[in-house]
Amino acid sequence: MPSKRPPDEGRLIQLVYYAYVAFSLVARWLPERVAYGLAHTVGTMQARRTRGKNTQVERNLARITGLQVGSEELHEVVAEAFRSYSRYWLETFRAVREKAPFFLERVQPKDPHHIGDEIAKGRGAVVLIGHLGNWDAAGA
Numbered sequence: 001m002p003s004k005r006p007p008d009e010g011r012l013i014q015l016v017y018y019a020y021v022a023f024s025l026v027a028r029w030l031p032e033r034v035a036y037g038l039a040h041t042v043g044t045m046q047a048r049r050t051r052g053k054n055t056q057v058e059r060n061l062a063r064i065t066g067l068q069v070g071s072e073e074l075h076e077v078v079a080e081a082f083r084s085y086s087r088y089w090l091e092t093f094r095a096v097r098e099k100a101p102f103f104l105e106r107v108q109p110k111d112p113h114h115i116g117d118e119i120a121k122g123r124g125a126v127v128l129i130g131h132l133g134n135w136d137a138a139g140a
Helices: 011-029 032-050 056-065 072-095 100-104 113-120 135-139
Strands: none
Touching: 011 072, 032 072, 056 072
């Protein structure tokens, strides 16, 4: 017998859920090289779409890089940020279907034996990644 939907769950939430499931299936089904190429293209297209619109991303990156808003140099930094974000979503969609070996061959921790040592002692470990990659994948 199917469970009843929570009273506060609307159609938009359902649509988001099913979109996530669909993107996850497609991301997992595509060959890795194709999936990452597509993510790169989507990120580049999004950067082009927002070019010249003085977005929050552009203002934030101008502030931390010291580059002039509207400059070609800053646009390249913004484009790379969009490509990175697109890769993040691809990896998020793929993460729900992947097993440990997928992540272990892509995440290269420094001195990983420390993590194993703590786990062997029956304790957890805190891993600092400095927001330099997909922390969801590192956590998985």
